[in-house]
Amino acid sequence: MASGSHLGVGFGLESCTSDVQTAQAFELDGRRVMLIDTPGFDDTSKSDTDILKLIASFLQTTYEKGMKLAGVIYMHRIMDVRVGGISKRNFSMFRELCGDSTLRNVAIVTTFWSEVTPQLGEAREAELRGKDIFFKPVLDKSARMLRHSNTIDSAHDILRQLIGNRPMALRIQRELVDQHLDISETAAGATLSRELLEQAKKHREEIKALQVEMQEAIRMKDEETRKELEEESRKLQKEMHKMQTESQQLASEYRSEKIEMERRMKEMQEKAREEAEQQRQAQIARMRELDEQMQNSAKQSAQEKRKMQDQMDALQRQYDALAADNSDSDWCVVA
Incomplete structure (x- = not known):
């Protein structure tokens, strides 16, 4: 809303922003x-x-x-x-x-x-x-x-x-x-790793409790309950393994993520430069058009000429702003 961009906005249960x-x-x-x-x-x-x-x-x-x-x-x-x-x-x-x-x-x-x-x-x-x-x-x-x-x-x-x-x-x-x-040594990385390990420990305890219930179901010859408990145990083991793997691979996978992000950032910068150049060329063409109109039309009133000059001045300011976009002092970045 603030920028006039068309970014995805989520209103439902599923996340909308899945990338930067x-x-x-x-x-x-x-x-x-x-x-x-x-x-x-x-x-x-x-x-x-x-x-x-x-x-x-x-x-x-x-x-x-x-x-x-x-x-x-x-x-x-x-x-x-x-x-x-x-x-x-x-x-x-x-x-x-x-x-x-x-x-x-x-x-x-x-x-x-x-x-x-x-x-x-x-x-x-x-x-x-x-x-x-x-x-x-x-x-x-x-x-x-x-x-x-x-x-x-x-x-x-x-x-x-x-x-x-x-x-x-x-x-x-x-x-x-x-x-x-290393990413795993940062405050955020250490906190996440600790939470993953705590969740894995919780799942391990839940699996032990399920195993006790399965033994009881076997003793009671309750095959249906045993199968349900076995399936639940498999799900927890899979989730526990996933958490342990995520914690262990955080650092190694981050390096490849960083390389990919650098590539995407380069593409974004090139696209931004191309769009800025297109805007500059469009503004130059419009300024030339207004200048020609002012030079070629002797019948224009002073008021009409002032209006055209104001338009040219506004276009010049926009052009100057685009030319200064690479200056850190002109930018404010909010995440």
């Missing part, structure tokens, strides 16, 4: 702004390990190219009746990626206010603000909590809270690039 997406750049209060959309750690089609590799490789690649984020936005639906375990884990991973020192550049944005009464929404907002198990710890460290009312003005007002920030490197960017840590 960049919105088309736009101007806000004299700043060139680029928005970056990333999938969350509650994705329905990718594992948390896949999401971490995807986000980390993007952040590392952009940081190596000298790009820092002026702001990071975490979206939360105010219509949600409760903040479940998945949402808490999602936000926990978000914090590990950012680190406490960059929380001043973080905005927690609540959405779907039209789906609740003002009284209910404000009560939930107060609970989210005031409880340590929700957003209070990050708000105490200078993060901001803002509302989005699903309008362009609201979206721009939120961005205005961020575009004046001093761009800062996130914790995972400093860990991977400045400290040369």
